[in-house]
Amino acid sequence: MDATQGYVELSAFNRPYDLGGWSLATAAGVVTLPKPTMVGPGQPVLLVRSAQAFQERFGPTPGLVELPSLALNPERDQVALREGPTQVDRVAWGGGAPGWSLSGQRPLCRDPAGRDTSTYLDWTLRSAPSPGAAGCGR
DSSP states (O other), rough: OOOOTTEEEEESSOOOOEOOOOEEEEEEEEEESSSSSEOOOOOOOOEOOOHHHHHEEEEEOEEEOOOTTTOOOOSSEHHHHHHHEEEEEEESSSTTOOOOOOOOOOOOEEOTTTTOOGGGGGGGEEESTTTOGGGHHH
16 A cells, blocks of 8 residues: 555455455545456455556556545555455554554555454555555565
């Protein structure tokens, strides 16, 4: 996730999955993914505020879903991923533990490998954005 570029990347699905109807809740509001939003096994889907701006910075990128109302504050915000009323995952930054700020264009990535403590320990601040790269560019 890179708040300065306004994108969230979802991946790590082991089978084809339709994310249509899922939502992202931020401090600015809730954005619902259009139906269908298909993601294949091992393929990322990138939820972006502006496809044009995103591709100008990162080049042609498959799997973009444009959500113009997606608003992320790089200083202090939160993102909750929901499937219907069920919260699937959540992360917050700025002002609280661990006190991350995403203003330096550093992405926040969820560590894979099946670890799910439902705490900030599941997330890592990376040195540079690498959208579409497995494991947030590891």
